[in-house]
Amino acid sequence: MAALLVDDDPETANQHALSAARRAGRVAVVRETAAITAYRTGDFATALRELRTYRRIAGKNDQLPMMVDCERGLGRPERALELGRSIDRAALDTAVQVELAIAMSGARLDLGNPTAALGELEIPQLDPTTAYSWSPALYSAYAATLEELGRQDEADEWWARVDRAAAALAEVADENAWETVDVVEEEVEGHDERGTDEPGEPGADELGAPEHGADGLDDTDQLGGDDPDDDLGEIDDDNPRDVDGSAAG
Known part of the structure; x- marks a missing residue:
């Protein structure tokens, strides 16, 4: 659902990704999806945190x-x-x-x-x-x-x-x-x-490189899984x- 909605409705896509992350927070593609949808909504702090976790889980750059x-x-x-x-x-x-x-x-x-x-x-x-x-x-x-x-x-x-x-x-x-x-x-x-x-x-x-605007979010916050650092x-x-x-x- 996140993939289907991300182009037209990134906010809803992000909600689907967060729902998946609450259920499977240690699966690399789940954290990757949470990051991408957060990025598409302009939530760069959350996206960065999720990408760090994705990189750690997947071992990819x-x-x-x-x-x-x-x-x-x-x-x-x-x-x-x-x-x-x-x-x-x-x-x-x-x-x-x-x-x-x-x-x-x-x-x-x-x-x-x-x-x-x-x-x-x-x-x-x-x-x-x-x-x-x-x-x-x-x-x-x-x-x-x-x-x-x-x-x-x-x-x-x-x-x-x-x-x-x-x-x-x-x-x-x-x-x-x-x-x-x-x-x-x-x-x-x-x-x-x-x-x-x-x-x-x-x-x-x-x-x-979209028009960026800092959103002031704390990129040390956790998405919601037991790992302290995720993407x-x-x-x-x-x-x-x-x-x-x-x-x-």
Whole structure:
């Protein structure tokens, strides 16, 4: 029920997640769900607490980007950056690396440093020639940061890439509606002649970094299980296609 309702009614979804947590507080996906629904309602303190518990129970760092974003939501960008640097990024799945880069970039923007924010996004996955499920969010974050720096022409190029990547992914999803499709490889018209060697010049908007407002909740409070420290969930990625609409392979 939490999964069914979270997009349209996050408050009710959160109530279902809390009900599950009262009954199965030591199950990782339950705490992950409690965290995600709390995050969607803007309750960053509860979400952070639940994510810590989820990480401890599951032994995974796949929700690290959301944890970083929760610190941002609580008005603690320095702690967000410290948390993001606490894990070897190479050990994370590619999609999680991208989400973390976007969250870290947002923390840099919170501190008024758009140049450093742009640098956080200049990762190998910022490839204008290939579209993956996480590409539109990464391109968007890059474009938005370029705008912050007053580099509007470059930002416009990356906003256009956002549209092309989204269209390519939608086309692949339609063609493969009977199966799960995560990754799409597309040749993007008008991409830099430099190819993928220098992804750091043109721009994108922020993924998973909503308008944050500290809610003042005590993140040491417990959700309601016997464990003093607990948390919730995420999304997946990876499958190729071509931006002119032809399938790759």
